[in-house]
Structures are given as structure tokens and as C-alpha cells.
Amino acid sequence: MSIFRWVGVFLLVALISGCGGDSKFRTYNGPEVTRVIVMKNKREMYLMHGSKKLKSYDIGLGFAPVGDKWVEGDGRTPEGTYIIDRRNPNSRYHLSVGMNYPNVIDVAQAKALGQRPGGDIFIHGQGPYYKKGAPRDWTAGCIAVTDRQMEDIYAMVKDGTPITILP
Template sequence: MRMIRFGVILLTGLLLTACGQSKFYNYRGPEVTQVVINKSDRRMYLLHNEEVLKAYDVGLGFAPVGHKQVEGDGRTPEGIYYIDRRNPNSAFHLSVGLSYPNPQDRAFASTMGKSPGGDIFIHGQGQTYKKGAPRDWTAGCIAVTDKQIRDVYSMVREGTPVVINP
């Protein structure tokens, strides 16, 4: 009987420990109605109407000044986009996708005979930059820490507007 009790306690402890290691958080607070990213001060804000729920320092594309125009330019887009997908298996821990390129982005790149690129995400650091990253290191995405992307991933929903300011 003592061994069974010990086994149950041990199993319960292991299960609770495993639950604590999940990369997925549950969020039950106010709805995030908008994400605002200010590139010049490298800050991202999760808003409920006018109230800031969370604020984070961010990393940008390796060429952070200016609007993304073509694939490979290393810039982070500027303008209004939407969360359009979620990637729980991201190479950068977790990620939420942005609706870049929009029709205007495609049209502009087309006038230059180039692709606008794509796959722009808000994501974590992943294994590559687990011990730290340069300030602006992505190919055009918005990067936060792995802990912070767990917050973002749990708080934002598909369709949430994302405003990216210069």
C-alpha cells in the first residue's frame, strides 16, 4: 500500500512538472484588439482598445530602416497588416504570421520585376539565439524572447490588426 501511495505521488509530481514545461500559455484577460510596433524605438504593444496590456522590446530585420519592398532586402514591413496564421512548430519557438504582402506590396514589387517576399512573422529566438541575439537579426520579421512569444501567441488571435510604424 505504501509503495502504491508513493507511486501515485511521484506520478502526480512528474505530471505537474511536465505541465509546467509547456510552451503554450492560457490567457484569460482582455482581448487584444490591436498590436502596434514602433520600429524606431524597437517596441511592440499589445492593446485592448487604448489600454496597453503588454509592451516588449523587439528585434527587426537586419536592415531596419524603411518599408520592406522586395524579397531579401532584410527590411521589416510598415503599414497595416493582420495576424493570419499561427505556427506552433516554428524554428523560432512559436510564431504568428502577418498578412504581408498585401496587394499594394505585391504591385510595387511587380513594377520592379521582383517578388515582395513573404513569411513575415512575430516570433521568438529559438535555439539559434537562445543565449542572446544581435539587436536586428531577422530577415524582416519581428523578434522577441521565447518567453515573450509565449505571451503573444496566447494573447493574439487570427484577424488581429498589426500596425507597424516607421
């Protein structure tokens, strides 16, 4: 093979490998995240390994951030302990991981009020729908971080991880 062909093949490989850009899917090889803790009053979320804090994030909450979620559409972020049980790589908010809200207690509370508890509570990024200058608490009840932070969370937090959301 001539030198020109080798140069051409090298340039083609370099061009193709450069087309991918930054992937939103990251890898994580550190200690296992054994629990996620959300402190609503501080607007902070912690990724924990046992009692050691691995990462902390400033967060946004539902547009009505004070109090527990009782019914669908109330704009509140639920309080209690749940499990991360799904992930959405095609979320309209960049990436997201979902939790098993509502649980049996949440359903019973909403039913007692003659309402539905709602659902689809996620930790998610901002995505293209987040408006610059929007209030800090802008979601319908989810927990929001930046897209870049969500990439780390998506890589670090596995399905089955408990999440405790405190007032």
C-alpha cells in the first residue's frame, strides 16, 4: 500500500472517530452508590457509599417545593423512601432515572382524598425545554440537575438503589 493510501486511511479513521462528539453516556468505575439522599430544604442531593458522601449536587424541585406530594398535579416533590427502578436514555430532559413513586402509602393517601397520586417522578437534567432564567424549582415534582451532572448520576446510580427524600 502506498504512503498516500495509508495517509488517506488514517485521515478517514480520524474523521469518523471525531464525528461522534461528546457522548452523554459516561462510565463510572468508583465505589458503588448505595443510597441517594435528597434534602429538599437545602436543595441538595447526595450520592452515598455507606456513610461516605461520593458526590453532592444543587437541585431544583417541583414548582411547589414545600410539603409532601399528595395528589397528581400539585407540583410537589414526594417525601419518603423509594427505589430507583428505571432509566430513560431518551428523556426530553436529557437523561433521567425514575423512582417507584407512588408506593402503597402514596396511593392510599391520594385515594382518601378522592384523587390520583400522580407518577413519573424522576431525577433528570434540563434538556432543551428548560428555560434560562426559570425559577430554581421548575419541575412538575421531579428533581432536576444540570445535563452534565445528570450524565454522572446516570452512570453512577444503578436500578435498585434506594432514594430517601427528606423535607
